[in-house]
Amino acid sequence: MAKIKKKIKTIKVDADKCNGCRACEIVCSGYHSTPKYSSINPARSRIHVISHRMKNIWLPVFAGEYAPAECMGRDKYVIDGKEYDECSFCRASCPSRDFFKEPDSGLPLKCDMCESDPPLSTPMCVQKCLNNVLTYEEREEEVEEEEVKVEDVETGLGSMIPARQTWTSDCIIGVYSLT
Amino acid sequence: MRYAETGYNLEIDLATGNIERVETDPRLMELHLGGLGTNVKMHWDRVPPETKAFDPENLLIFSTGLLNGTPAYSANRTLVTFISPQSHLLAYPMMGGFWSAELKYAGYDKVIFRNKSPKLVYIWINNDKVEIRDATHLKGKGALETQDLIREELKEPRAQVAAIGLAGENRVFTASIEQGRSSASRLGGGAVMGDKNIKAVAVRGTKDVYLARGAEFMQLMEEVTEYINFRNTNPIPDVMTILSGIGSPQEMKHTDEKWHTENFMWGNARTRRRDFWNKKNEENWTSTQLESITRLISCFNCPQQCGALVSPEGVSRYMMKCFGKLTYSMAAYVDDLGFNFRILQRATEYGVDSFSTPQILAFAVELYEAGILTDKDFEGCPPDKEGRFFWLLDRVARREGIGDILADGVYYAARKIGKGAEKFDHNTIKKHEQLPLKLGMLDPIYFLMYSTNEKISITQIEGNFPQSAFPTREQREAFVKDWIQVPDERFKQYILDWEPRGDHAIPYFPTPEMCSEIVDWMEMLHNIDDALGLCAGMSSFCLKPPYHIHNYPKLISAATGMDIDEAGLKKIVNRSRNLHRAFNNERGLRRADEKPPEDHWKRRFPELEEKLLSTYYKFKGWNLDGVPTRERLMELDLGYVAEDLEKRGILEVGKN
Numbered sequence: 001m002a003k004i005k006k007k008i009k010t011i012k013v014d015a016d017k018c019n020g021c022r023a024c025e026i027v028c029s030g031y032h033s034t035p036k037y038s039s040i041n042p043a044r045s046r047i048h049v050i051s052h053r054m055k056n057i058w059l060p061v062f063a064g065e066y067a068p069a070e071c072m073g074r075d076k077y078v079i080d081g082k083e084y085d086e087c088s089f090c091r092a093s094c095p096s097r098d099f100f101k102e103p104d105s106g107l108p109l110k111c112d113m114c115e116s117d118p119p120l121s122t123p124m125c126v127q128k129c130l131n132n133v134l135t136y137e138e139r140e141e142e143v144e145e146e147e148v149k150v151e152d153v154e155t156g157l158g159s160m161i162p163a164r165q166t167w168t169s170d171c172i173i174g175v176y177s178l179t
Numbered sequence: 180m181r182y183a184e185t186g187y188n189l190e191i192d193l194a195t196g197n198i199e200r201v202e203t204d205p206r207l208m209e210l211h212l213g214g215l216g217t218n219v220k221m222h223w224d225r226v227p228p229e230t231k232a233f234d235p236e237n238l239l240i241f242s243t244g245l246l247n248g249t250p251a252y253s254a255n256r257t258l259v260t261f262i263s264p265q266s267h268l269l270a271y272p273m274m275g276g277f278w279s280a281e282l283k284y285a286g287y288d289k290v291i292f293r294n295k296s297p298k299l300v301y302i303w304i305n306n307d308k309v310e311i312r313d314a315t316h317l318k319g320k321g322a323l324e325t326q327d328l329i330r331e332e333l334k335e336p337r338a339q340v341a342a343i344g345l346a347g348e349n350r351v352f353t354a355s356i357e358q359g360r361s362s363a364s365r366l367g368g369g370a371v372m373g374d375k376n377i378k379a380v381a382v383r384g385t386k387d388v389y390l391a392r393g394a395e396f397m398q399l400m401e402e403v404t405e406y407i408n409f410r411n412t413n414p415i416p417d418v419m420t421i422l423s424g425i426g427s428p429q430e431m432k433h434t435d436e437k438w439h440t441e442n443f444m445w446g447n448a449r450t451r452r453r454d455f456w457n458k459k460n461e462e463n464w465t466s467t468q469l470e471s472i473t474r475l476i477s478c479f480n481c482p483q484q485c486g487a488l489v490s491p492e493g494v495s496r497y498m499m500k501c502f503g504k505l506t507y508s509m510a511a512y513v514d515d516l517g518f519n520f521r522i523l524q525r526a527t528e529y530g531v532d533s534f535s536t537p538q539i540l541a542f543a544v545e546l547y548e549a550g551i552l553t554d555k556d557f558e559g560c561p562p563d564k565e566g567r568f569f570w571l572l573d574r575v576a577r578r579e580g581i582g583d584i585l586a587d588g589v590y591y592a593a594r595k596i597g598k599g600a601e602k603f604d605h606n607t608i609k610k611h612e613q614l615p616l617k618l619g620m621l622d623p624i625y626f627l628m629y630s631t632n633e634k635i636s637i638t639q640i641e642g643n644f645p646q647s648a649f650p651t652r653e654q655r656e657a658f659v660k661d662w663i664q665v666p667d668e669r670f671k672q673y674i675l676d677w678e679p680r681g682d683h684a685i686p687y688f689p690t691p692e693m694c695s696e697i698v699d700w701m702e703m704l705h706n707i708d709d710a711l712g713l714c715a716g717m718s719s720f721c722l723k724p725p726y727h728i729h730n731y732p733k734l735i736s737a738a739t740g741m742d743i744d745e746a747g748l749k750k751i752v753n754r755s756r757n758l759h760r761a762f763n764n765e766r767g768l769r770r771a772d773e774k775p776p777e778d779h780w781k782r783r784f785p786e787l788e789e790k791l792l793s794t795y796y797k798f799k800g801w802n803l804d805g806v807p808t809r810e811r812l813m814e815l816d817l818g819y820v821a822e823d824l825e826k827r828g829i830l831e832v833g834k835n
Contacts, residue, residue: 019477019484022277026250026480030393037393040249041284043385052336053359054327054496056473056488085336103385128250130407130482 064091213245244712248283270366275478285384321528344530391740426483427716503533510537
């Protein structure tokens with residue numbers, strides 16, 4: 001099989017710097033509205049700042065893969081004495097919670113790194129976070145080219161879901177730095 | 180389709196439990212924008228002058244501003260309006276935080292409460308579903324504690340909650356409404372909320388806020404963002420640290436408190452300590468602050484970090500905002516800042532204004548030391564300064580013993596106590612405690628702001644114009660060089676000509692005419708902010724802010740689709756300001772009420788002060804009693820107001 005170059009896109013999250021303002025959610029929802037910035041609604045955002053003020057938790061999380069079913073069990077982290085809610089670090093749009101779902105239709109939302117033509121310099125949330133919590137990074141890696149079999153191609157309603165864009169598996173979002 | 184605003188209000192009758200979602204008249208935005216503007220209109224239409232603060236008819240309105248929920252940085256203020264138990268006038272304290280944007284996303288511009296609930300309740304607004312819920316289990320709970328308890332009970336960590344503490348429940352006149360890291364504190368909103376038996380208002384919204392020309396709006400915000408970044412890296416030289424940046428005014432970021440501690444008064448606005456900021460105190464205050472801060476935090480959609488989550492030794496965590504970080508230490512004459520951080524935690528849970536309350540406690544201490552209050556009044560009070568303040572705070576919040584009298588604020592307490600206590604009420608205007616400032620030479624600009632503004636609190640009236648003359652010509656030239664915010668070029672000349680001493684110094688310069696223009700500019704900008712829900716810290720409250728009269732009309736036009744220019748915007752806020760004035764005139768406000776405390780400045784100039792007031796009134800289009808003239812009201816499409824003022828004999832028909 002041939003080797004191909006693949007672009008890895010990362011948003012590094014320095015959660016210690018987050019002041020919880022949610023500018024990222026606002027611009028994300030505006031950018032993804034049609035026409036662009038015609039409406040604002042953080043509930044439609046593909047980034048969400050999980051916050052528990054009194055516990056000193058401000059955690060920006062990006063929408064990841066759609067999960068049709070809940071996990072068999074849940075995780076709960078305690079880091080530096082701070083107990084995070086169940087599944088806090090999970091990016092899935094999943095039946096266990098109402099994160100990352102279109103409020104009207106319930107369809108899953110997924111971060112697309114603000115992919116556009118012509119491309120943006122960095123995703124909008126990175127641009128609008130004036131406290132430098134979010135840093136965009138890009139690198140190339142060589143990988144084996146995968147052969148796609150006809151029977152694996154998704155058809156029907158599932159393929160309509162915007163979250164199922166094939167390229168997104170190349171993206172890593174969320175390199176966290178926490179205290 | 181409605182843009183920027185949702186076009187709906189929630190009307191809640193607490194007596195019957197009736198809740199209605201009411202579509203608003205789109206013309207109201209054209210006439211009054213939103214926020215303070217449309218609130219004033221609603222009070223004018225619905226609350227007669229006879230209504231008292233604790234009458235069921237007193238409306239309590241929680242309002243968003245026109246730009247809340249849009250991508251405009253720092254548009255996050257929640258405005259609360261009501262007849263104040265202290266001033267009996269229309270009060271409008273505001274808070275930052277996250278509540279107003281959430282209300283917009285839930286689909287409402289305002290929540291209007293009328294009448295009183297028979298028992299303690301909280302309101303749960305979850306998009307279209309609105310409930311009045313029992314809150315008897317929250318009785319006596321802290322204002323901060325209540326917010327988390329409600330979030331847990333609703334299983335909705337994203338709900339934003341505005342709550343009162345024990346002080347609000349007990350109708351303490353300085354009770355605040357607390358929300359996240361913010362509070363609407365001045366003039367007793369918490370007391371009115373408590374009187375209506377509302378413990379809290381929780382809101383969660385997942386709907387859209389629409390922008391008429393979104394792409395254009397974002398383009399305009401690019402320029403604002405650039406300027407924010409510029410100002411954050413280019414503090415203004417030759418002014419105190421606290422005045423050099425933008426934000427409100429980043430109190431938790433700065434540790435340099437030389438200016439406040441040495442220029443503001445300690446105790447009951449009594450003593451200036453010019454040598455306080457010595458090495459020892461600077462070290463104590465700096466280390467206390469830095470060690471207490473767990474994280475610097477902001478309000479909704481704001482890049483600044485004016486607040487902080489603090490974890491002071493020995494008390495639970497809470498969120499520090501603004502000047503409250505030093506008011507208790509200063510009022511109690513306690514040199515240790517740690518005391519302030521400890522007592523403020525309790526004060527925040529009780530939910531009390533951290534400007535007025537420390538002064539009330541200091542006033543009580545003075546009366547005790549003067550023998551007017553006695554050991555009987557202070558029975559059980561610890562003898563040390565710190566213990567005494569904690570004890571007094573408890574009494575006030577619980578309305579126990581002497582605390583029941585003090586809870587009405589300095590003005591009323593002084594009159595109730597008598598025996599010469601009135602003399603110790605030396606820092607109130609219109610019955611409301613002011614910042615503890617006592618200065619030397621009469622400042623004509625501040626004289627007007629203190630005397631005349633409907634806000635009745637100097638903070639958030641002042642801002643865009645420097646507080647004093649720059650010593651050198653070079654400094655003045657440097658300051659005006661890139662002063663893009665001025666509404667008119669002539670203001671630059673005022674700065675160039677303004678000197679610290681001599682003929683061109685205060686009190687005679689700026690002249691009364693210039694002072695009127697300067698004050699008008701500053702209050703205009705505050706009124707725009709308060710209609711838009713914009714934080715004054717990014718606009719009217721600081722020097723060279725990112726938002727000003729030249730970019731506001733463009734932002735408003737792009738957001739709403741209502742094309743408006745500078746003249747149009749000025750007319751709208753003038754209309755709302757005159758309506759507010761007329762509303763207060765009907766409640767008795769007159770020229771005689773418009774005066775700062777006698778000892779506010781050592782050197783007073785009675786003739787000049789009268790001239791200042793008359794000149795300003797004339798500039799505003801008011802008669803010599805401070806009432807808008809028919810002519811002025813007609814210009815502002817307020818003919819119905821002129822008629823009402825005439826009907827009530829406040830304006831004479833055919834005169835004025």
